[in-house]
Amino acid sequence: MSPASSMQSRSLSREEVAQLEIGHTEIRRGAAAALVIAFVALVTLTPLVQMLQGWRAAREQPNGEWTGLWSLGRHLRGAVEAWVHEPGGWWNRALAANHAARVGLRQYEEEVEDTSWLQALVQPRAQWVFSWVLSAGNEQTQIGRAGWLFFDRELNYVTRRGFLHPREQARRRAEGDRWTPAPQPDPVSAIVEFRNQLAAHGIRLVVIPVPVKVGVRPDRFSTRSVREWPLRNVDWTQFIERLESAGVDVFDPAPTFQRVREQCGSDLYLRTDTHWRPEVVEAVAEDLARHIRADVLIASTASTGMWTVVECTVTNLGDLAVLLNTAEWSGWPPAETVTIRSVVSVDGRPWRPDRSAEVLVLGDSFCNIYSLASMGWGSGAGLAEHLSRQLGCPVDRIVRNDAGAYATRQELLDQVAGNPNRLASTRVVAWEFSERELVFGDWKRIPWPTGHSADPP
Numbered sequence: 001m002s003p004a005s006s007m008q009s010r011s012l013s014r015e016e017v018a019q020l021e022i023g024h025t026e027i028r029r030g031a032a033a034a035l036v037i038a039f040v041a042l043v044t045l046t047p048l049v050q051m052l053q054g055w056r057a058a059r060e061q062p063n064g065e066w067t068g069l070w071s072l073g074r075h076l077r078g079a080v081e082a083w084v085h086e087p088g089g090w091w092n093r094a095l096a097a098n099h100a101a102r103v104g105l106r107q108y109e110e111e112v113e114d115t116s117w118l119q120a121l122v123q124p125r126a127q128w129v130f131s132w133v134l135s136a137g138n139e140q141t142q143i144g145r146a147g148w149l150f151f152d153r154e155l156n157y158v159t160r161r162g163f164l165h166p167r168e169q170a171r172r173r174a175e176g177d178r179w180t181p182a183p184q185p186d187p188v189s190a191i192v193e194f195r196n197q198l199a200a201h202g203i204r205l206v207v208i209p210v211p212v213k214v215g216v217r218p219d220r221f222s223t224r225s226v227r228e229w230p231l232r233n234v235d236w237t238q239f240i241e242r243l244e245s246a247g248v249d250v251f252d253p254a255p256t257f258q259r260v261r262e263q264c265g266s267d268l269y270l271r272t273d274t275h276w277r278p279e280v281v282e283a284v285a286e287d288l289a290r291h292i293r294a295d296v297l298i299a300s301t302a303s304t305g306m307w308t309v310v311e312c313t314v315t316n317l318g319d320l321a322v323l324l325n326t327a328e329w330s331g332w333p334p335a336e337t338v339t340i341r342s343v344v345s346v347d348g349r350p351w352r353p354d355r356s357a358e359v360l361v362l363g364d365s366f367c368n369i370y371s372l373a374s375m376g377w378g379s380g381a382g383l384a385e386h387l388s389r390q391l392g393c394p395v396d397r398i399v400r401n402d403a404g405a406y407a408t409r410q411e412l413l414d415q416v417a418g419n420p421n422r423l424a425s426t427r428v429v430a431w432e433f434s435e436r437e438l439v440f441g442d443w444k445r446i447p448w449p450t451g452h453s454a455d456p457p
Contacts, residue, residue, distance in 0.1 A: 162235030273318030405441025
């Protein structure tokens with residue numbers, strides 16, 4: 001019996017039917033030609049139009065640099081310079097040129113993405129469909145409930161393996177290569193070292209880890225109940241125990257968050273932004289001032305009445321909404337309005353940091369959110385301003401929006417290297433950073449500047 005007659009004598013399975021259909025698929029020449037033409041047009045017309053856009057932009061701004069596909073040579077120029085100027089043999093020159101080419105190509109890809117007309121046309125509309133219809137975010141922003149947005153890294157912070165686990169730290173140490181230094185993943189050693197450096201100069205360190213948004217408002221991301229509040233990485237308790245056993249002073253804002261929610265019914269965090277609301281900032285400043293005064297006698301230059309506040313409303317689109325890239329085209333998510341209270345002196349002058357202050361605030365974007373006007377949420381109403389108002393004395397600050405694990409420490413020690421008396425008046429350093437830095441931050445061990453560690457001020 002032949003195979004064909006054998007298959008006809010019994011019912012065919014779904015897999016056998018699919019195999020027969022695939023084996024007999026026919027494409028006419030006209031259809032094949034049309035598909036080929038469409039594919040070639042897609043892969044050639046898009047870059048050609050992009051080149052035309054770059055050429056037209058260059059003509060409109062003759063003194064500006066060419067962007068997009070015309071700028072590939074400019075980005076690869078560094079590879080040629082590295083090959084020519086790198087000392088050593090041809091192998092070192094080849095490695096240096098390869099690294100410069102990789103960096104240039106990465107910059108080129110980012111530039112093409114930023115200036116791509118096709119991306120600007122398609123991406124916001126496609127993302128709106130995914131977000132509005134399917135509740136799907138992108139690689140940085142996740143969609144929660146009732147229009148709330150969450151930063152993907154903060155979700156990873158509360159769900160991934162403990163940041164103090166030896167395997168996790170070994171994995172992070174292996175992330176570097178010849179050209180990109182690996183991060184230092186252990187926050188405990190860096191914080192304790194910084195505490196010891198300051199203590200040698202008679203300065204007290206207060207560490208302020210700010211809970212992440214999804215940890216404080218998990219109900220806005222999922223309907224599942226949580227046993228512990230706020231949600232934190234599994235190694236959080238061990239982290240705090242190790243710091244406290246080393247004598248590090250930790251101020252946990254979580255109880256303040258709970259108090260604000262019970263008293264004011266506040267959402268605590270902005271719906272479409274990664275940062276806390278202004279009323280939470282004021283409450284944290286109040287409790288932090290009480291915490292500092294409990295251990296350190298701050299010489300107030302006046303009572304708390306030396307400062308007053310001016311209320312104003314601010315409307316802005318949150319940073320997570322900007323990353324989602326749908327609002328400008330569709331109006332979703334909508335902008336959010338808050339009331340901030342800017343700190344001013346009694347004679348109406350804006351608050352300013354004071355280098356001679358006894359309290360120095362180091363912080364990231366959580367300090368800047370209502371202080372740096374370019375962030376879009378007003379000015380004069382940040383953590384340092386309200387801490388100064390609560391203490392009734394001037395406050396100094398060093399704030400950077402990113403890299404809270406090391407950026408402000410590095411800036412402070414760079415200033416000490418340039419001016420040995422930089423911390424002559426400082427008695428307390430309040431160091432604020434987001435808890436997500438515990439998982440993703442680079443906790444660099446930064447030595448105290450040489451020649452400035454012998455005698456305390």
